[in-house]
Amino acid sequence: MELRKSYFADQRKDDLHEIGQPRPRSDSPGHVTGKTTYFADRNFPGMLHLKMVRSPHHHARIRSIDTSEAEKHPGVVKVLTAKDVPHNVYTILILIQIGPEDETVLADGKVRWKGEAAVAVLAETERAAQEAAAKVKVDYEVLPAVFDMDEALKPGAPIVNEYHGRNYYLYDSGECxxxxxxxxxxxxxxxxxxxxxxxxxxxxEHAPTETTGCIVAPEGNDRFTCYTNTQAMFFTLDNTSIILQMPGNKLHFVGGTVGGGFGGKVDVIVEPIAILGAKLTGRPVCFIYSREEEMQISSxxxxxxxxxxxxxxxxxxxxxxxxxxxxxxxxxxxxxxxxxxxxxxxxxxxxxxxxxxxxxxxxxxxxxxxxxxxxxxxxxxxxxxxxxxxxxxxxxxxxxxxxxxxxxxxxxxxxxxxxxxxxxxxxxxxxxxxxxxxxxxxxxxxxxxxxxxxx
Amino acid sequence: MAIRRGRGVAAINYPTGMNLGGDPTQALVHSTPTGNFMVTLSSVDLGQGMKQIMAQICAETIGVPTDRVVVDTADTDTGPHCMGTFASRGTHRAGNAVIQAAREARQVMLEVAAEELEVNASDLETDGQGNILVKGAPQKSISIFDVALSAHFKRGRSISGRGMFLIPRSYPEKETGAMKPSTCYAHACTVAEVEVDDETGEVTVLTVKNVFEIGRALNPKMVEQQLVGGSWMGISHALYETTEPYYPNRDHGGTDFNQYLMPGPGDLAQTEIIVLERPSADGPYGAKGPGEMCANPQIPAVANAVFDAVGVRIDTLPITPERILRALKAQASN
CATH class of the missing domain: 3.30.365.10 (Aldehyde oxidase/xanthine dehydrogenase, molybdopterin binding domain)
Structure with a gap:
C-alpha cells in the first residue's frame, strides 16, 4: 500500500503523534496464537443446546404441531412453540420507527420461506436436540409460493406476508x-x-469465520447474561426486550471479538429465543448456527x-x-x-x-x-x-x-x-x-x- | 479458442454511516490511578481492529502513547450506547465520541497538572510521551503518572470525560426524495486486468489496481488490511459467490465451503492499493468509513474487463463460466 500525500496536501496537517502511525494491533498476538476468547469459548455447567425445527416448504399453512414424541426423547428439557413467545410478531427496525411488525420468532399458523423456524427444542446435548427436533410433527398445507420479484409484483400473485398485505414495502412516499x-x-x-x-x-452469503450464535446464562437474580457475537449490542438488547416483554434492566449483553460480521449479525434472531429458553428452564442455553444454517438460514x-x-x-x-x-x-x-x-x-x-x-x-x-x-x-x-x-x-x-x-x-x-x-x-x-x-x-x-x- | 486479455475500470463513492436511520454513539474515558486511560464503549470489534483504532484516537487526543490506553467494548452493563458496528460507521461515529470524551478528560488532567505546577492550565501542553510541560519552558514539567496520582489521592478529581456523537436523522422528502444520506463520502477507482478462456469461460483476474480516498488513514497498516481484504471480497462477489446459483430458482444452494465458491489463495490477483486522504470536515482526525466501499469497485471493473476481453456483457452476478459460455454461444449464433 502506498499513501499518496501529494493530493489534498493543503487540507491536511501531518503533525500528529499517534494518528497516522502504523501501530501494531494490540489484539493481533491473541488472534494469531489462538488465545482470543470468542463467545462460544464459554461453557457453563448444565448448559442446554437449542435446535430449531425448520419448515421444509417455501410457503405453507400449519394445520397442527405435535411435539409429544420430541418431549419424550431422552435428554429433552423443553420444547417451545409460538405460544411461548410473549411478543412473537416483531420487526427489528421498529426501534427506528420502520414498521409494521411482520415476522414471527416461531411460526404461528404459517411459514413463508423454506427454513423458517417453527419449533425450538432444548436438550442436554446437541445430538439429543437434533434428534428430538426430527420427531416434531408439523402438519403443513402447502401454499403457492412466489420466488421472482417480477412475478411477486404482478396482480393476483400469492401474498407472501399478510402483515404487509402486498408484496412490496409501503413507504410514506408510496410503493417505492x-x-x-x-x-x-x-x-x-x-x-x-x-x-x-x-x-x-x-x-x-457473508461467510464469516465464526457462525452466528449466543450463550445465555441466568444470573439467579432475574437477570440474564447473553454472550453474543451480535454487531449491535443495544440494538439487539432493545429488540429482545420487546420480543420477550422483559425490562431492559433484566438483560446484560456481553460481546467481545467477533469472527467477522459483514452485516450478517445484526438481525436479532438467536438471542431472544435463547434467553427465553434460559428463562423457562432456569438453565444456561447455547444456540449457535451450523455452517449450513449460516449459509441458507441466516440472511x-x-x-x-x-x-x-x-x-x-x-x-x-x-x-x-x-x-x-x-x-x-x-x-x-x-x-x-x-x-x-x-x-x-x-x-x-x-x-x-x-x-x-x-x-x-x-x-x-x-x-x-x-x-x-x-x-x-x-x-x-x-x-x-x-x-x-x-x-x-x-x-x-x-x-x-x-x-x-x-x-x-x-x-x-x-x-x-x-x-x-x-x-x-x-x-x-x-x-x-x-x-x-x-x-x-x-x-x-x-x-x-x-x-x-x-x- | 484462446485466452483473451482485457481490462476494465470503475469509479465509485460511498456514504459513511446511516443518517437515514439516525445513528448515535457514546463513549466514556477515565484515567486509572497511575495515569493509564480506559475507553468504555458498547461498540463491537468485528475483527477489523476497532479497539486498536479507538485507543490511538484516545491517545492522540489526550496526548499519551497508544499503549497507555485500554479499550473496553461490547458490554451493555458498562458501555454507553452505540448503534452498532455497521454502515462504515464505527471509526467515524465512535471515534468522534471518543475524541469528545478524551478532550474532557484531558482538560481535567491539565487542570490538576496546573495546580501541581502552579501555572494556568492554558499554558500547558503534552509531549505525547506521558508528560505535561509548560509551553515555552519545557524544563518545568510533570508526568501524567504523577498527575493521575495527585488527582486520585490528593486533589479528589476524576480525570474523565463523556463523549457523544449524533448526526440528526434525515427523513427523505416524500415527493422529491430530498435527503441527507451522509455527511461524508469515501471514493475509489479500480482498474482490473483479466484473462478469459473463451473455451471454458473461466476468468483469471491478473491484477487489480485500487485507488481509495478515505479521508485519513488513522493507522495505515490497518487500513491496508481492510482494503486488501475488501478488494479480494469484491473479486469474489464478481466471479464466484452466491447462495442461490440459479436465482430465482431456490435449488442448488451451497451449504458449506466446498459448495459455496470463493477464490482461494491461488486465485488471488496481484493487488495494488493506493490511498489518498482528503480529510472529512466532521471525521475523527478527518477519517471517513472505508469498510464497505473498498469491496465495491472491483465488481464492475472485472465485469467491464471481461467485456473488453471477449466482447460479451454479463449483466447478472456472479459472472460464472457458464454465463460467459452461454453469452459467447449467443454472440456466435448472431
Missing part, C-alpha cells in the same frame, strides 16, 4: 422510495442517445434487479438518468426497507446529472429473508451503474475513463437528492488510477480538480 430532480423525460428527448439496460444479482445479501435508462450526448455529458431498483427482501423486512431506501439516496452515483428519476422497491418473495451486508443498498447498484458507464462510453466512442471525468461530481455540484457535494475526491482517484494502471487520459482531465470551480 422516490427521488425526483429536474425533468428526466425532457432530458431523454434532448439526448443524442438513450440506453436502457437491466442488471441483476443473486443472494450472497444473505439481497438479490437485486436494477434498470438504468440514460440519455447521453455525443460530447460525453449524461443529461438524464432514470433508475428503478428492486431489492428482494425475501419473506420478511428485517433491514431491507432501509437498504432499498439507502439505494435511492445513492443513485445516480458520483456523477453530476441534471435530470434524475429514482424509484427503489423493497419486494417480498418466499425465500430466506435478506438483510444487511457490506455495501448495503449500494454494492449491486454500483455494479449496475459502472457497467452502464462502460456501455455508454463505448456507445459514443469515448474512452471509459475520460467519460467518467466529464461527468464526475465536484464540490458544490447539486446532487439528485438535493444536497450540495462536499469533500469530493472522485477525480483525484481516477487521476491516480490513470497513472497507476498506465491508462492515459487527455491532459485536461489530469489538470481537473474536485475543488469547486474558481475555488
Amino acid at each position: 422510495r422516490k427521488v425526483r430532480f429536474g425533468d428526466v423525460e425532457a432530458g431523454f428527448a434532448g439526448a443524442d442517445h438513450v440506453l436502457e439496460q437491466t442488471y441483476q444479482s443473486s443472494p450472497i 444473505p445479501r439481497a438479490a437485486e434487479k436494477v434498470v438504468i435508462k440514460d440519455g447521453v450526448m455525443n460530447d460525453g455529458r449524461i443529461v438524464a438518468r432514470k433508475v428503478t431498483g428492486y431489492t428482494d427482501a425475501g419473506a420478511y423486512s428485517r433491514h431491507s426497507p432501509y437498504g432499498a431506501q439507502k439505494g435511492a439516496g445513492h443513485y445516480p452515483g458520483p456523477y453530476t446529472i441534471p435530470n434524475v428519476w429514482i424509484d427503489t422497491y423493497c419486494v417480498y418473495t418466499n425465500r430466506t429473508p435478506s438483510s444487511a451486508m457490506r455495501g448495503f443498498g449500494v454494492t449491486i447498484g454500483d455494479f449496475a451503474l459502472e457497467v452502464q458507464m462502460d456501455k455508454l462510453a463505448r456507445l459514443i466512442g469515448m474512452d471509459p475513463l475520460e467519460f467518467r471525468f466529464i461527468n464526475a461530481y465536484r464540490d458544490g455540484d447539486m446532487k439528485a437528492h438535493r444536497q450540495p457535494t462536499e469533500g469530493a475526491a472522485l477525480i483525484e482517484c481516477m487521476q491516480e488510477a490513470s497513472r497507476a494502471a498506465n491508462w492515459p487520459v487527455a491532459e485536461k482531465f489530469m489538470a481537473m480538480s474536485s475543488y469547486a470551480k474558481g475555488a
Whole structure:
C-alpha cells in the first residue's frame, strides 16, 4: 500500500503523534496464537443446546404441531412453540420507527420461506436436540409460493406476508422510495442517445469465520447474561426486550471479538429465543448456527434487479438518468426497507446529472429473508451503474475513463437528492488510477480538480 | 479458442454511516490511578481492529502513547450506547465520541497538572510521551503518572470525560426524495486486468489496481488490511459467490465451503492499493468509513474487463463460466 500525500496536501496537517502511525494491533498476538476468547469459548455447567425445527416448504399453512414424541426423547428439557413467545410478531427496525411488525420468532399458523423456524427444542446435548427436533410433527398445507420479484409484483400473485398485505414495502412516499430532480423525460428527448439496460444479482452469503450464535446464562437474580457475537449490542438488547416483554434492566449483553460480521449479525434472531429458553428452564442455553444454517438460514445479501435508462450526448455529458431498483427482501423486512431506501439516496452515483428519476422497491418473495451486508443498498447498484458507464462510453466512442471525468461530481455540484457535494475526491482517484494502471487520459482531465470551480 | 486479455475500470463513492436511520454513539474515558486511560464503549470489534483504532484516537487526543490506553467494548452493563458496528460507521461515529470524551478528560488532567505546577492550565501542553510541560519552558514539567496520582489521592478529581456523537436523522422528502444520506463520502477507482478462456469461460483476474480516498488513514497498516481484504471480497462477489446459483430458482444452494465458491489463495490477483486522504470536515482526525466501499469497485471493473476481453456483457452476478459460455454461444449464433 502506498499513501499518496501529494493530493489534498493543503487540507491536511501531518503533525500528529499517534494518528497516522502504523501501530501494531494490540489484539493481533491473541488472534494469531489462538488465545482470543470468542463467545462460544464459554461453557457453563448444565448448559442446554437449542435446535430449531425448520419448515421444509417455501410457503405453507400449519394445520397442527405435535411435539409429544420430541418431549419424550431422552435428554429433552423443553420444547417451545409460538405460544411461548410473549411478543412473537416483531420487526427489528421498529426501534427506528420502520414498521409494521411482520415476522414471527416461531411460526404461528404459517411459514413463508423454506427454513423458517417453527419449533425450538432444548436438550442436554446437541445430538439429543437434533434428534428430538426430527420427531416434531408439523402438519403443513402447502401454499403457492412466489420466488421472482417480477412475478411477486404482478396482480393476483400469492401474498407472501399478510402483515404487509402486498408484496412490496409501503413507504410514506408510496410503493417505492422516490427521488425526483429536474425533468428526466425532457432530458431523454434532448439526448443524442438513450440506453436502457437491466442488471441483476443473486443472494450472497457473508461467510464469516465464526457462525452466528449466543450463550445465555441466568444470573439467579432475574437477570440474564447473553454472550453474543451480535454487531449491535443495544440494538439487539432493545429488540429482545420487546420480543420477550422483559425490562431492559433484566438483560446484560456481553460481546467481545467477533469472527467477522459483514452485516450478517445484526438481525436479532438467536438471542431472544435463547434467553427465553434460559428463562423457562432456569438453565444456561447455547444456540449457535451450523455452517449450513449460516449459509441458507441466516440472511444473505439481497438479490437485486436494477434498470438504468440514460440519455447521453455525443460530447460525453449524461443529461438524464432514470433508475428503478428492486431489492428482494425475501419473506420478511428485517433491514431491507432501509437498504432499498439507502439505494435511492445513492443513485445516480458520483456523477453530476441534471435530470434524475429514482424509484427503489423493497419486494417480498418466499425465500430466506435478506438483510444487511457490506455495501448495503449500494454494492449491486454500483455494479449496475459502472457497467452502464462502460456501455455508454463505448456507445459514443469515448474512452471509459475520460467519460467518467466529464461527468464526475465536484464540490458544490447539486446532487439528485438535493444536497450540495462536499469533500469530493472522485477525480483525484481516477487521476491516480490513470497513472497507476498506465491508462492515459487527455491532459485536461489530469489538470481537473474536485475543488469547486474558481475555488 | 484462446485466452483473451482485457481490462476494465470503475469509479465509485460511498456514504459513511446511516443518517437515514439516525445513528448515535457514546463513549466514556477515565484515567486509572497511575495515569493509564480506559475507553468504555458498547461498540463491537468485528475483527477489523476497532479497539486498536479507538485507543490511538484516545491517545492522540489526550496526548499519551497508544499503549497507555485500554479499550473496553461490547458490554451493555458498562458501555454507553452505540448503534452498532455497521454502515462504515464505527471509526467515524465512535471515534468522534471518543475524541469528545478524551478532550474532557484531558482538560481535567491539565487542570490538576496546573495546580501541581502552579501555572494556568492554558499554558500547558503534552509531549505525547506521558508528560505535561509548560509551553515555552519545557524544563518545568510533570508526568501524567504523577498527575493521575495527585488527582486520585490528593486533589479528589476524576480525570474523565463523556463523549457523544449524533448526526440528526434525515427523513427523505416524500415527493422529491430530498435527503441527507451522509455527511461524508469515501471514493475509489479500480482498474482490473483479466484473462478469459473463451473455451471454458473461466476468468483469471491478473491484477487489480485500487485507488481509495478515505479521508485519513488513522493507522495505515490497518487500513491496508481492510482494503486488501475488501478488494479480494469484491473479486469474489464478481466471479464466484452466491447462495442461490440459479436465482430465482431456490435449488442448488451451497451449504458449506466446498459448495459455496470463493477464490482461494491461488486465485488471488496481484493487488495494488493506493490511498489518498482528503480529510472529512466532521471525521475523527478527518477519517471517513472505508469498510464497505473498498469491496465495491472491483465488481464492475472485472465485469467491464471481461467485456473488453471477449466482447460479451454479463449483466447478472456472479459472472460464472457458464454465463460467459452461454453469452459467447449467443454472440456466435448472431
